[in-house]
Structure formats: C-alpha cells, structure tokens
Amino acid sequence: MILKLLDHIKVEHIVKILNVEPVARNVKRFILEKPVGYSFVAGQATDISINQPGLTEELRPFTFTCTNDKEYLEFIIKIYKGHEGITEKLSVLTTGDELIIHDVFGTIHFIGPGVFIAGGAGITPFIAILRQLKLDGALAGNTLLFANYAEEDIILRAELKYMLGDQYVDILKTPTKPGAIGAVINLDLLRNYSTQKNAYYYVCGPDPFILAVLEMLETLNIDKAFIVLEAY
Numbered sequence: 230m231i232l233k234l235l236d237h238i239k240v241e242h243i244v245k246i247l248n249v250e251p252v253a254r255n256v257k258r259f260i261l262e263k264p265v266g267y268s269f270v271a272g273q274a275t276d277i278s279i280n281q282p283g284l285t286e287e288l289r290p291f292t293f294t295c296t297n298d299k300e301y302l303e304f305i306i307k308i309y310k311g312h313e314g315i316t317e318k319l320s321v322l323t324t325g326d327e328l329i330i331h332d333v334f335g336t337i338h339f340i341g342p343g344v345f346i347a348g349g350a351g352i353t354p355f356i357a358i359l360r361q362l363k364l365d366g367a368l369a370g371n372t373l374l375f376a377n378y379a380e381e382d383i384i385l386r387a388e389l390k391y392m393l394g395d396q397y398v399d400i401l402k403t404p405t406k407p408g409a410i411g412a413v414i415n416l417d418l419l420r421n422y423s424t425q426k427n428a429y430y431y432v433c434g435p436d437p438f439i440l441a442v443l444e445m446l447e448t449l450n451i452d453k454a455f456i457v458l459e460a461y
Contacts, residue, residue, distance in 0.1 A: 240332045241279055242301070243269065246324055249449065252305060256350070256380040257320060258294075261302040269293050271361035272337040277304070279318060280327035289315045289374045292336060292353040296361050302330070306386060307350035336459050341429050341447060342370030343455070344422050346442055348434025349377055352384050352460075363392050372396040372422055376414050376438070379405050416445050422432065423449050431457045 244262040252258045269275070276288040295303035308320040322328075336353045336430045339362065352375060362368045373393055377383050379401055390397045400412050412418070419442075423430075430451060432442050439458065446456060 235286065242330050243327050244330055246326045249323055251342060253405055254379075255308045256382075256384055257308060259304045259306060259319070259322075259328075260298065261330070262376065263300060264330075267302075267330075267333075268297050269333045270335075270338065272335075273297060273333050274336050274354070276331040278329045278331075279315070279322070280329050284318065285329060288331065290334075292357065292358075292371045293444065294303050294353050294356040296357060296364060303325055305350075305353055305356065310420070317429040319330070337431055337432075337433060337457055340457060341427070343372075343425070343429030343431060345371065345373045345431045346419075346433075347373065347375050348414075348438035348442075350384070351434030351438065352431075353433075355431065356385060357457075358431075359389070359392055360432075361435075368392060370392060370425075370428075372398065374398050374414060374418070374422065376400040376402070376434070378402050381405070385408055394410045414442065414445075416448060420444050420449060423451060427455070428453050429457055433459060 239314055242264040244264065246261055248261060250258050262395055266274070274290050276290040278285050284355050284367045291304045291306060293302060294305045295301065304321040304430060306319060309317045310317050337358070339358050347355055355373065359368065362371065371393070373389060373396065373399065376381065383399065384432055401409065402411050430446055432439055443456070
C-alpha cells in the first residue's frame with residue numbers, strides 16, 4: 230500500500246533560469262538549473278510550469294534537448310504568440326525567474342539506426358538523441374529529414390549539419406534564399422530514404438504532419454514495428 234501511495238506523489242523541483250536566448254524565429258533556448266540526482270534518457274520529456282501565482286498548475290510537456298551528462302537542463306521551445314498561452318508567458322521570462330519541473334516520462338527513444346523525420350519544433354527530441362549518439366560515436370547510419378517553412382525557422386542547423394554532414398537534409402516549403410525551390414516531405418522523397426533494410430523511422434512534429442508521414446510510410450510498406458512515435 231505504501232508503494233502504491235508513493236507512486237502517486239507528484240515530484241516537483243523549483244529551478245532557476247540560468248539563460249535564455251533565441252535560436253530561430255519564435256524559438257528560444259532555456260538553460261535551467263539541474264536538481265541533484267535528476268536524470269533522463271535522450272528523447273524523454275517533463276512537464277513544466279511557471280513558478281508564479283496562478284501559473285504553477287499550468288503544466289505543459291517539453292522535451293529535454295541536452296544530454297543527461299550536462300550539469301544543466303536545456304529546453305528549446307517554440308513560442309506561440311497571440312493567444313496568451315504558456316509559451317508566450319515563457320517568452321518574457323529571463324535569468325533568475327523560476328520554473329517548476331516534474332517527473333520525467335518517456336517519449337521517443339533510440340532503438341537503432343534509421344531516418345529521423347521532423348517537422349518544425351518536432352526536432353526537439355531528436356536533438357537530444359543525435360547529441361547522445363555523437364557522444365557514443367554512433368551517428369553512422371542515421372539520416373535527418375527536417376521540414377520547415379523557411380531558413381529562419383530552422384533550429385540549430387549548423388550543429389545538426391556538423392553532426393550529420395550529407396545525412397542532414399533540409400526541406401523548406403517557402404525558402405527565401407534566391408533561386409531556392411520550395412519542397413515538402415512527400416512520397417517520392419521518402420521513397421529515396423526507405424531503401425535501407427531494417428531501418429527505423431522516427432517521426433515527430435505537429436499532428437497533421439505525423440499523420441501525413443505515417444500514411445506515406447504505410448504506402449511504402451514500412452512495417453509498423455520500425456516506426457517510432459511519441460509514446461505519451
């Protein structure tokens with residue numbers, strides 16, 4: 230009975246923001262204190278709320294983008310403006326403000342080499358996973374297809390390109406670079422990256438994006454056992 234009660238105790242850690250900086254259009258990187266003994270696996274997430282009156286119970290899930298070996302926590306968060314939501318409230322916070330982080334829960338986990346397919350802020354779990362693979366010397370055999378609207382929306386492009394080289398692929402719907410042609414992730418593109426036997430397909434992004442990619446993978450006869458999605 231005691232163990233069952235303990236399972237329902239809500240874990241909360243009040244942490245200070247150490248730094249905030251922009252990393253793309255309407256996207257900010259938050260560096261937070263890391264509680265002693267707090268740990269996670271690349272791809273996992275936690276619920277976060279703002280430690281201010283009226284906001285402590287307004288929890289939202291965000292994915293860790295740093296690796297667990299760091300002495301801090303990092304979150305890269307897309308800011309949605311115009312409706313006074315939590316991300317908009319987060320956007321005005323600065324160094325010294327406090328957040329509340331909660332239990333760690335599972336999302337996307339690395340199972341084996343394959344193709345990471347990300348739409349916009351859906352890249353966040355993949356950032357941590359790819360960083361961990363780099364630390365482990367295990368990046369070989371992995372490709373990233375990263376869909377965005379334009380160049381200014383790309384999160385951490387330089388780092389991702391550095392890690393993956395030619396296996397990093399930008400897909401921009403409305404590029405602003407002169408001469409660039411718009412593109413989206415479609416069946417023909419996925420077919421070009423679905424030739425590796427027993428490759429895994431990691432998919433993360435807005436719901437319509439995920440549904441469209443899943444439909445294309447089904448058309449390409451990709452076994453569901455090789456498709457990895459958010460588990461929460």
